[in-house]
Amino acid sequence: MNNNPYRFVINLPLKLILTLTVSSVFYLNGCATSKTVENEKDPYEQFNRSAFKFNDKVDGYLAKPISDGYRYITPQFVQTGVYNFYNNLKNVNVVINDALQAKFSQGAQDTGRLAINSTLGLVGIFDVAKNIGWEQNEEDFDQTLATWGVPTGSYLVIPILGPTTVRGVPGAAFDTAANPATYIGGAVNVVSLINTRANAEGALKFIDEAALDPYIFTRESFLQWRNNLATDGKSQASYGIDLDLESEESTPMKEIKK
């Protein structure tokens, strides 16, 4: 698998799904500070950091070993098929949220995607729709709530479930209820979780390598990524830092002591 940084971005949704379902895997260095600086997006940072560490332990001792075993014994085409199967079921959610957000044109395509993959794609094992140019859209109830004007709320890290926001909690509950995979059965869901964890390996490895403080790295990328999804990529918030540049530019480097 390609290890360039872009792979992280590509896999980021998988990582986030993972952290919402199993746990997150990150190094602990930098996370164990007792002092925290209050952040308006993260007023519960101390608790969140503790939950983050806990999730890291759970992942390290449980989820990752199982995932590694799964990846070792399972051929890539099987992993892809399993991923496609669960992704196809998730499209029921996508279609519902398309409608709730009044995205009727996109909803029509997503409905077609679901229909084609469920039939020609053999219950979703093969992503036939992708081959005809119907890319997967990402819609969920958290985005729907954003469309309806519900504010994001504080950042939260929930033990076992991972990062979310106050708005994301009811969003996740609705999505879980609307996803047919929820009603298939425990064993099937376990496979789904293992497969999701396995697919996120590359992204988690990237965070391990790149982050000076994995907690903050995860929080910032999660919040920005969710904001980008909620605004369909139209948000300029990510560029907002540019507005700060003027003041930074006016601050020259100090004279170096000899």
Added chain:
Amino acid sequence: MIFRYLKFGIICVSMVLPTTKVFALDNSTATAKQVVEKFQADLISVMKNGKQLGYAGRYSNLENSVTNSHDLPKIARVIVGKEWEKLSGDQQKKLEDLIIRLSISSYAHNFKDYAGESFSYDSEEETTRGGILIHSHLNIVNDKPVKFDYMLKETGTSWRIINIVANGVSDLALKRSEYTSILQQEGFDSLVSKINDKINDYSKL
């Protein structure tokens, strides 16, 4: 930073053609778009030869490309925010040097494989403060394209990258949150130590 809702079934633009043009340009007269395209072309070139070059070769090949296309001194100031003013001149210089080394190391470590990726230019726009935003995307075989937005500011007579936003995630904002937090909570020496560790890790992994 990056990129959603763009649909590209075909790689429209080969990076080779713009590369040959851009390489011939004087950097001081290159447009913002040309600066980005040359940098992207250099990355693809290093990726294609990544294994043969090894880490040291990739670092060497990318050193000029990164420093000539990015305004790393400015990036170093921005990512520590107001903490910059609290640092001594020696600390500021040390941090700036470390950020430059870390940036090049990160590229050299991560851009070591090639699997048919290519960049495509989409559009550009001026920002309210005189910057230019270049919209582009990375085409990946059998995967969704990734949207990359490069923010450039004019430094002297040339355009330099100061931020990369991938699918809505800003590299500068992300680093700024990390670095300011470490400076505030653990101090300058801890930040320096962590950055040095990353640079060392990149050279070994």
